[in-house]
Amino acid sequence: MVNDQPQGLQHPSGSPSFPFPFLSLHANSEDSLEPVGSRPRAEPILSRLKEDRTVIISPVFDNIRFDDFELLQYSVAADGFDWALWCLYEPLPDEWYDLKDETAPVRSPSIMGILAADRKFLGEIGVLDGGMHIYGGENVELGLRAWQCGGKVEVLPCSRIAHLERAHKPYLPDLSIAVKRNALRVAEVWMDDYKYMVYFAWNLPMENPGIDFGDVSSRKELRKKLNCKGFDWYIKNIYPNLIFLPNIVGYGTMKNTLTEDVCIDQGPVPGNTPIMYPCHAYSPQKISGMNGRAVELFLTPHYLSSQ
Numbered sequence: 001m002v003n004d005q006p007q008g009l010q011h012p013s014g015s016p017s018f019p020f021p022f023l024s025l026h027a028n029s030e031d032s033l034e035p036v037g038s039r040p041r042a043e044p045i046l047s048r049l050k051e052d053r054t055v056i057i058s059p060v061f062d063n064i065r066f067d068d069f070e071l072l073q074y075s076v077a078a079d080g081f082d083w084a085l086w087c088l089y090e091p092l093p094d095e096w097y098d099l100k101d102e103t104a105p106v107r108s109p110s111i112m113g114i115l116a117a118d119r120k121f122l123g124e125i126g127v128l129d130g131g132m133h134i135y136g137g138e139n140v141e142l143g144l145r146a147w148q149c150g151g152k153v154e155v156l157p158c159s160r161i162a163h164l165e166r167a168h169k170p171y172l173p174d175l176s177i178a179v180k181r182n183a184l185r186v187a188e189v190w191m192d193d194y195k196y197m198v199y200f201a202w203n204l205p206m207e208n209p210g211i212d213f214g215d216v217s218s219r220k221e222l223r224k225k226l227n228c229k230g231f232d233w234y235i236k237n238i239y240p241n242l243i244f245l246p247n248i249v250g251y252g253t254m255k256n257t258l259t260e261d262v263c264i265d266q267g268p269v270p271g272n273t274p275i276m277y278p279c280h281a282y283s284p285q286k287i288s289g290m291n292g293r294a295v296e297l298f299l300t301p302h303y304l305s306s307q
Contacts, residue, residue: 044158045156045159048154053121054121056143056146057105057115057116057153057155058108058112058115059114059155059160059161060074060076060160061074061162062074062161064164066165066166066167077091077155078093078106078109079109079110079112079143079155080239080242081140083197083198083200083201084183084198084202085136085137087112087113102157103157106154106155106156107153107154108155109241110153112139113135113138115142125145125150126145126219129186131185131213131216131219133178133181134178135182136179137182137186140186141189141190144190145228148229148231149223149226149228149229150226150228177211183198184198184202185214185216187199188213188216188220191231192231194232194235197245200245200251203251253279260279262279263276263277263279
């Protein structure tokens with residue numbers, strides 16, 4: 001999927017500056033879901049791109065239930081991500097509320113994957129990373145690249161799209177291999193000294209992680225050519241809500257030395273008291289050691305501290 005989108009960009013019709021949308025096959029413009037005569041949802045996108053060709057635009061995501069095709073409308077939110085580079089919704093920023101205009105664009109740290117952009121500008125900043133596989137992480141990579149390299153990302157409240165989630169994803173037997181590969185490519189090219197957090201999120205060692213993320217030299221050269229800002233600038237100015245753990249001295253799964261099939265676990269209810277539970281290798285059993293002097297243990301993904 002991620003490899004098809006750059007190819008589509010190379011063979012469109014229209015002028016070089018014509019807005020170019022990226023749509024998944026399981027996403028539909030809500031024009032097709034609404035009665036005839038309703039307002040076209042592409043108009044806000046076209047108007048905004050005419051104002052600023054350097055903005056990458058996302059509509060508001062709604063959901064189509066796969067079992068009965070009922071349309072469920074979601075609230076307007078900014079698009080964010082966690083350190084495994086999975087998408088999540090972020091609250092609207094205070095400055096958006098200060099505008100007192102519900103139609104105003106929302107500044108967004110990232111993008112969910114459905115987007116519209118000026119075709120020429122998208123080409124100038126490198127489209128998508130062709131070294132990624134299937135999907136996962138390419139949307140985060142584009143959001144980082146846009147912000148760090150002179151563009152911006154916005155969600156438009158007046159434009160909506162509906163997403164039909166598959167009941168089954170017909171890709172690899174283990175899709176996580178591709179997702180990890182993509183995440184490590186993003187980390188190595190764009191995240192500088194913070195890249196350890198992506199390895200940490202996937203519980204992978206930074207040396208010999210066991211995931212072949214391919215050659216990223218051309219993407220690093222692109223970053224240098226575009227004179228892009230660093231990831232520290234991005235966190236401080238664009239995504240201060242992205243919490244990172246400094247001074248990690250180690251991470252992994254903590255097993256019982258007497259019964260090695262039992263591990264420390266977050267438990268069924270997130271809180272500050274860990275439990276012992278059969279080892280299953282998922283993230284609620286991942287432990288990180290902090291600070292070196294008085295070691296604190298953190299259970300992910302909630303980063304809950306226990307002395």
